[in-house]
Amino acid sequence: MSGDLQVNKILGAVLATGLVIMGVKLGAEAIYKREAPEKPGYAIEVAEAAAGGGAAAAEVLPDWGTVIPKADIAAGEKTFQTKCTSCHNNANGGPNATGPNLWGVVGRPTASHGGFAYSDAMKAHATDAPNWSWDALFHFLGAPQKVVKGTKMTFAGVKKPEERINLIAYLHSQGSTGYAVPAPDPSRAPGAAPAAGAVPASGAAPAAGAPTTETPAKPASGTKTDTPLSGGSAASSSAAAPKH
Numbered sequence: 001m002s003g004d005l006q007v008n009k010i011l012g013a014v015l016a017t018g019l020v021i022m023g024v025k026l027g028a029e030a031i032y033k034r035e036a037p038e039k040p041g042y043a044i045e046v047a048e049a050a051a052g053g054g055a056a057a058a059e060v061l062p063d064w065g066t067v068i069p070k071a072d073i074a075a076g077e078k079t080f081q082t083k084c085t086s087c088h089n090n091a092n093g094g095p096n097a098t099g100p101n102l103w104g105v106v107g108r109p110t111a112s113h114g115g116f117a118y119s120d121a122m123k124a125h126a127t128d129a130p131n132w133s134w135d136a137l138f139h140f141l142g143a144p145q146k147v148v149k150g151t152k153m154t155f156a157g158v159k160k161p162e163e164r165i166n167l168i169a170y171l172h173s174q175g176s177t178g179y180a181v182p183a184p185d186p187s188r189a190p191g192a193a194p195a196a197g198a199v200p201a202s203g204a205a206p207a208a209g210a211p212t213t214e215t216p217a218k219p220a221s222g223t224k225t226d227t228p229l230s231g232g233s234a235a236s237s238s239a240a241a242p243k244h
């Protein structure tokens with residue numbers, strides 16, 4: 001009888017010790033696993049926050065009169081086929097699918113296509129953006145869920161400005177050629193825009209207060225916001241120029 005109790009006590013002690021050891025091991029692993037990626041991840045995060053914040057705040061609107069005649073419509077068609085046709089038909093008189101038919105969507109009144117049940121969010125967006133102007137499409141297609149909060153269009157967006165421009169040029173060629181391409185606008189030309197982007201950048205500089213490495217990066221990030229656009233349109237200009 002007392003022997004059995006003794007055995008139970010010993011077994012209990014062994015079990016408890018085992019549990020404690022396991023607990024310590026798991027805890028240690030959790031600490032080590034968390035610590036390993038923390039250092040490199042932290043360093044990258046700082047760099048991205050600086051670059052990404054600036055880029056988002058200062059997304060330069062294209063000078064449509066300059067970029068559309070130079071755009072690569074074939075590349076835009078490819079983007080449409082890979083990223084949009086799962087939800088959109090864009091044939092003239094074609095059906096609505098998960099999303100509305102997109103024939104002639106450039107310049108078309110927002111949330112207006114017959115027979116499609118738009119979300120309340122998209123209907124409300126029509127008050128802010130009554131038609132799918134060049135700028136409205138450029139904004140929306142970059143981040144649909146952010147621009148129209150609550151939209152049924154569950155699509156992350158086409159992040160690269162050049163790709164979006166080519167896509168919009170393709171959409172324009174599909175039933176929207178009656179919607180005029182505006183004249184080139186010098187105030188949107190590369191070099192005219194950084195003023196808008198420079199405001200948050202220069203405002204952040206003194207707050208950051210880091211005396212050494214920060215300083216040279218600031219002017220560079222201010223001027224850099226233009227580079228992808230002008231580079232992209234220049235690169236595609238030779239390919240598509242003869243068409244227009």
Ligand code: HEC
Pocket residue numbers: 079080083084085086087088098099100102105109110111112113117118119120121122123132141150151152153154155158167
């Ligand atoms: C996962 C499905 C899906 C994908 C992928 C998708 N869309 Fe949509 N799209 C929708 C839905 C659904 C709506 C209606 C949104 C609403 O009512 O909130 C919509 C609406 C739109 C509108 C507004 C049309 C109008 O009549 O007001 C445009 C423009 C548009 N999509 C373009 C695109 C383009 C260009 C792509 C590819 C880059 C794309 N969509 C990819 C589902 C999708």
